[in-house]
Amino acid sequence: xxxxxxxxxxxxxxxxxxxxxxxxxxxxxxxxxxxxxxxxxxxxxxxxxxxxxxxxxxxxxxxxxxxxxxxxxxxxxxxxxxxxxxxxxxxxxxxxxxxxxxxxxxxxxxxxxxxxxxxxxxxxxxxxxxxxxxxxxxxxxxxxxxxxxxxxxxxxxxxxxxxxxxxxxxxxxxxxxxxxxxxxxxxxxxxxxx
Amino acid sequence: xxxxxxxxxxxxxxxxxxxxxxxxxxxxxxxxxxxxxxxxxxxxxxxxxxxxxxxxxxxxxxxxxxxxxxxxxxxxxxxxxxxxxxxxxxxxxxxxxxxxxxxxxxxxxxxxxxxxxxxxxxxxxxxxxxxxxxxxxxxxxxxxxxxxxxxxxxxxxxxxxxxxxxxxxxxxxxxxxxxxxxxxxxxxxxxxxx
Numbered sequence: 001x002x003x004x005x006x007x008x009x010x011x012x013x014x015x016x017x018x019x020x021x022x023x024x025x026x027x028x029x030x031x032x033x034x035x036x037x038x039x040x041x042x043x044x045x046x047x048x049x050x051x052x053x054x055x056x057x058x059x060x061x062x063x064x065x066x067x068x069x070x071x072x073x074x075x076x077x078x079x080x081x082x083x084x085x086x087x088x089x090x091x092x093x094x095x096x097x098x099x100x101x102x103x104x105x106x107x108x109x110x111x112x113x114x115x116x117x118x119x120x121x122x123x124x125x126x127x128x129x130x131x132x133x134x135x136x137x138x139x140x141x142x143x144x145x146x147x148x149x150x151x152x153x154x155x156x157x158x159x160x161x162x163x164x165x166x167x168x169x170x171x172x173x174x175x176x177x178x179x180x181x182x183x184x185x186x187x188x189x190x191x192x193x194x
Numbered sequence: 195x196x197x198x199x200x201x202x203x204x205x206x207x208x209x210x211x212x213x214x215x216x217x218x219x220x221x222x223x224x225x226x227x228x229x230x231x232x233x234x235x236x237x238x239x240x241x242x243x244x245x246x247x248x249x250x251x252x253x254x255x256x257x258x259x260x261x262x263x264x265x266x267x268x269x270x271x272x273x274x275x276x277x278x279x280x281x282x283x284x285x286x287x288x289x290x291x292x293x294x295x296x297x298x299x300x301x302x303x304x305x306x307x308x309x310x311x312x313x314x315x316x317x318x319x320x321x322x323x324x325x326x327x328x329x330x331x332x333x334x335x336x337x338x339x340x341x342x343x344x345x346x347x348x349x350x351x352x353x354x355x356x357x358x359x360x361x362x363x364x365x366x367x368x369x370x371x372x373x374x375x376x377x378x379x380x381x382x383x384x385x386x387x388x
Contacts, residue, residue: 044218048243191376
């Protein structure tokens with residue numbers, strides 16, 4: 001199963017690399033790194049990483065979209081959103097972390113569905129999808145082919161949740177144990193919704 | 195305060211990027227990415243990132259060493275360990291995550307001091323520093339200028355612990371809240387030591 005990470009400048013480091021650690025520890029998954037044009041992409045924490053162009057996506061299994069400061073400009077970039085629509089339509093599963101759900105909402109595919117996002121930016125995220133059933137209290141939300149998570153580290157819990165749904169609880173627990181990570185395995189359990 | 199991350203091929207992704215997220219969220223810190231020669235470095239989860247040569251380390255504030263499969267070869271590389279000795283000697287603080295403590299132990303600087311490491315590789319790590327007081331049950335350990343953490347995600351807790359020690363508990367809690375991360379703030383509390 002290919003995990004196609006779609007990244008952009010000023011993405012949030014852990015939004016991406018939390019899930020990458022989870023999927024990278026799963027033998028059934030192969031993690032790939034893409035951006036619209038390919039080449040060097042810089043995170044909000046100044047990590048510079050190599051990406052391929054999205055034209056090179058080989059298997060439309062899972063699309064993973066992190067959040068971060070970079071989403072603020074991209075939701076206004078109609079060309080970007082149009083290309084994104086095309087990839088989201090084709091992918092079998094689509095996972096977003098944090099404000100990555102603002103980008104996804106902008107494609108219209110979340111309309112009428114439940115979704116969540118980062119607590120700190122929740123009001124802004126909502127403006128990008130007025131027809132989405134936004135759920136403030138949720139560690140992550142699953143609706144149709146979409147998994148959306150709360151802020152930053154919630155992406156780790158959601159990715160383990162996805163592994164659990166796809167490959168069973170034993171596999172998810174095994175990965176969490178190797179990571180020495182205390183998995184919050186209940187997507188309704190959100191201690192940051194206050 | 196410069197956080198100088200020393201990375202190498204086959205480092206473990208979250209060992210590095212967990213702490214990077216924490217320090218990148220702290221205004222007092224500036225995160226930099228180094229390797230022995232500089233250039234492109236690939237993680238165990240196939241992330242390719244840009245690094246500068248360690249010759250370009252400008253301020254010897256904090257040295258951060260992740261773990262990962264790559265440490266297995268490096269502990270046997272006398273030239274690497276000799277150069278590492280020199281950097282560790284100069285740095286004001288040295289933090290390791292997971293099997294990064296095997297590399298640090300190999301320099302001899304941990305001799306007589308307490309330290310910890312990844313649970314899964316603990317026996318192997320111990321062989322790299324027979325005079326180190328290895329502590330199996332610990333989320334992280336502080337001794338002298340050295341902070342060593344348990345496996346993978348423990349690096350996040352340790353980094354928040356370092357922020358707490360340097361800049362106060364309020365700052366550490368604030369960063370954990372932004373990350374929507376439930377900080378295990380007690381370094382003795384280790385649920386993976388069984």
